[in-house]
Amino acid sequence: MLIMFSLAENSRMRYPVLRFGGSILYSRTTKDVEKAATELLQCLKAKKNEAGQVSVGFDIEWKPSFRRGIMPGKAAVMQICCDTSFCHIMHIIHSGIPPSLQFLLEDSSISKVGVAVGGDAVKIFKDYNVPVKAVEDISYLANQKLGGGCQKWSLASLTEELVCKELQKSKKIRLGNWEVGILSQKQLEYAATDAFASWHLYQVINCQCIALDIEWFAITVLAIVAMQVLKNLPDVVNDATDEKEVKVPS
DSSP, X not given: OOOOOOOGGGOOOOOOBOOOOSEEEEEOSHHHHHHHHHHHHHHHHHHHHHHSOEEEEEEEEEOOOOSTTOOOOOEXXXXXXXXXXEEEEEOHHHHOOOHHHHHHHHOTTEEEEETTHHHHHHHHHHHHSOOOOSEEXXXXXXXXXXXXXXXXXXXXXXXXXXXXXXXXXXXXXXXSOTTSSSOOHHHHHHHHHHHHHHHHHXXXXXXXXXXXXXXXXXXXXXXXXXXXXXXXXXXXXXXXXXXXXXXXXX
C-alpha cells in the first residue's frame, strides 16, 4: 500500500509544475493518423515483448457547448502517451479513426489509463462507433492502493496527492475550440501533459516509478520546512532588538 504524506494542508507553497518534456507528435489527416497509429502499435509491441504488458495514458478533448439544447461536439482530439519520450496528439475530428487506430483502441492487451477514462470510451463509441477496450480508471486504482474508499479524484488532485506536483488546467484552453483546423502550441502542450500525467500516475500507483518522484518529494518537504523556519525568524529578531542593550561577548 502506498503511504501518503499530504503537504497541501500544511503549506501555501505551490507544487512544482508537472510538464511533459518529450516530443509531441501531432497528426490531423487520415493518412498521418494512420501512420502515427501504426508506428505507435510497433512501439507498443516492442514494449510488450520486454515487459509482458503495456499501458498508455489516454484522453480526449471536444468542443463544449454553452447553449441549452445544443449538444457538445464530437470527440475532436485523442491523446495517447506510453512513456516520457513522446506523446501522440491525433486530431480525429478531421481524420476520423482509421484502421490502425481502431485496432489499437480495440486491442484488449493494451491498457488505456486515465481519470474517468470510461466516460471517454463511451463518447468515442457514441461518436465514432468504435469500442475502446481495456480501460482502467486510475482514480479507482488509487483508492484501492491508498485505502481511501470511494474518494473522487480529478487528474489534477491525484497528481498533487501522488507526486506533489501541480497539473495546470487552464480553463480557457480546456473549454476552447478543439475543432479548429490546426491546434495551437498551448493546446498541444495541454493535451500532451494530460495524457502523460495519466500514464505517469498509473506507473506510480503500481510502484514502478516511485523513485522518479522521491527527489521532488524531498525538495518539496525541505522547502516547506525552510519556509516554517523563515516564518519564525522575524519574531526572534524583534525579541532581540526590543532589549535596551545587546551585550556582545568579548
